[in-house]
Amino acid sequence: MEIPYTVTARPDTGLWNAKVGIWLFLASEVMLFGGLFSAYVFLRLDADPGAWPHGLLNVPVGTMNTAILIASSVTVVLAWAALKMRRYNAYWWYMLVTILCGVIFLVVKLAYEWPQKFEHFGAFIKKDKLEKYEKYLGNHHLAERGLPPRMEISGHLHNHEALHDANVKEYEIALDPVNADPTNPAMDRPHFLYVPATDKIATIEKEDVEYANMFLPKHSAYFASYFTITGLHGAHVLGGVLVFIYMWLPVSKKLYKRNPEHLANRVEVAGLFWHFVDLVWIFVFPLFYLL
Amino acid sequence: MDEHDEMIAADGHAVPDEHAAHNVAKHVRKYLLVGLTLITFTAITVFLSYVNFGTMKANVAVAMLVATFKAGLVAAIFMHLSNEKQLIYRILIFTAFFVLGLFFLTYLAWYDPVTR
Numbered sequence: 063m064e065i066p067y068t069v070t071a072r073p074d075t076g077l078w079n080a081k082v083g084i085w086l087f088l089a090s091e092v093m094l095f096g097g098l099f100s101a102y103v104f105l106r107l108d109a110d111p112g113a114w115p116h117g118l119l120n121v122p123v124g125t126m127n128t129a130i131l132i133a134s135s136v137t138v139v140l141a142w143a144a145l146k147m148r149r150y151n152a153y154w155w156y157m158l159v160t161i162l163c164g165v166i167f168l169v170v171k172l173a174y175e176w177p178q179k180f181e182h183f184g185a186f187i188k189k190d191k192l193e194k195y196e197k198y199l200g201n202h203h204l205a206e207r208g209l210p211p212r213m214e215i216s217g218h219l220h221n222h223e224a225l226h227d228a229n230v231k232e233y234e235i236a237l238d239p240v241n242a243d244p245t246n247p248a249m250d251r252p253h254f255l256y257v258p259a260t261d262k263i264a265t266i267e268k269e270d271v272e273y274a275n276m277f278l279p280k281h282s283a284y285f286a287s288y289f290t291i292t293g294l295h296g297a298h299v300l301g302g303v304l305v306f307i308y309m310w311l312p313v314s315k316k317l318y319k320r321n322p323e324h325l326a327n328r329v330e331v332a333g334l335f336w337h338f339v340d341l342v343w344i345f346v347f348p349l350f351y352l353l
Numbered sequence: 354m355d356e357h358d359e360m361i362a363a364d365g366h367a368v369p370d371e372h373a374a375h376n377v378a379k380h381v382r383k384y385l386l387v388g389l390t391l392i393t394f395t396a397i398t399v400f401l402s403y404v405n406f407g408t409m410k411a412n413v414a415v416a417m418l419v420a421t422f423k424a425g426l427v428a429a430i431f432m433h434l435s436n437e438k439q440l441i442y443r444i445l446i447f448t449a450f451f452v453l454g455l456f457f458l459t460y461l462a463w464y465d466p467v468t469r
Contacts, residue, residue: 075438075440076438076439076440077438077440077441081441082440082441082444085441085444085445086444089444089445089447089448092448092452093448093451093452093455096452096455096456097455099456100455100456100458100459101459103456103459104459104462107459121399125395125396125399128395129392129395132388132391132392132395133388133392135388135391135427135431136384136385136387136388136431139384139431140381140384140385143377143378143380143381143384146377147377147378251403251405254399254403333431334432337427337428337431337432338432340427340431341424341427341428344420344423344424344427345417345420345424347395347398347420348398348402348416348417348419348420349416352398352399352402352416353402353409353412353413353416
């Protein structure tokens with residue numbers, strides 16, 4: 063079947079068809095991500111004071127991934143421009159860089175950031191037991207400074223069997239710096255550089271704990287929204303990379319030789335999708351990593 | 354040329370594709386500049402998040418302001434929205450209306466006319 067108006071404008075819309083198609087699709091994407099972001103706003107504004115965590119994600123790595131995504135947005139628009147100027151070689155290189163950027167973004171997310179969270183542990187202390195763990199929480203110090211309280215003790219779980227075995231009555235945690243030294247003013251706000259768990263071990267009785275788990279989606283509303291939104295965003299990055307690979311392979315050179323404008327329009331449309339994915343990340347990054 | 358006539362017929366001041374191709378070269382510099390601006394503002398966002406603006410709400414507002422500016426740049430320049438056809442704008446006006454409605458639902462969740 064021959065699809066009409068691939069390179070010329072349709073008289074009634076004034077646009078080639080794919081352009082209208084991608085914008086309608088992006089409109090539905092705005093609603094998809096909009097729904098999730100509005101859920102995020104709801105969960106966050108409704109969280110008890112101190113219940114929404116800060117500084118749990120690795121900021122330098124997140125910043126690097128943001129820069130990588132922005133760079134790939136630039137290279138994809140340059141790839142399109144190269145096709146418009148009929149420079150296929152330049153197009154090929156720009157496309158390759160775009161694909162590599164997308165792959166690096168995904169590898170960092172899936173092989174480093176997510177697994178690091180899965181290995182991290184946090185226990186929310188019952189409200190009436192907070193005083194017992196004051197030396198790890200430093201809530202008197204925080205109250206003096208007018209800061210929200212800490213309810214969670216986090217770090218590296220030593221006895222993993224505690225998660226499943228009811229006979230194990232306590233969690234042994236190598237504490238995160240914030241719980242190892244909670245009254246240090248330097249811990250009042252999140253750090254820029256990632257700080258690994260300390261050697262200081264805390265023992266927390268299970269019966270004092272409201273809820274405890276590894277940093278999985280079910281750990282908290284924060285991680286549920288983090289994994290949902292970054293997961294969906296990651297799926298979009300993967301989709302974009304696959305489409306770009308198709309447009310970069312020799313099969314697309316055939317189209318280029320037959321009708322270069324058609325390939326340019328395809329790249330423009332895929333690029334529009336890619337910029338949208340970049341645009342979503344521009345909001346994800348500050349909301350989850352920084353604030 | 355047929356293509357040319359068609360585009361003029363569709364939109365009184367449409368630019369023929371050949372002409373557009375020559376214009377692309379001029380835009381390349383602009384794309385690079387926008388990319389640099391975006392990366393610079395990413396660094397600014399990170400920096401500002403470690404500045405205490407008094408309340409968390411103020412910090413969120415500042416970060417969202419910067420993010421909106423960045424998103425605007427991406428939409429206007431990379432996605433060519435600064436110079437797009439009527440139909441696209443019409444689609445997006447509808448989208449904006451409904452997505453704002455979505456966020457308004459979040460607000461409604463707190464609205465309680467009985468106990469307040």
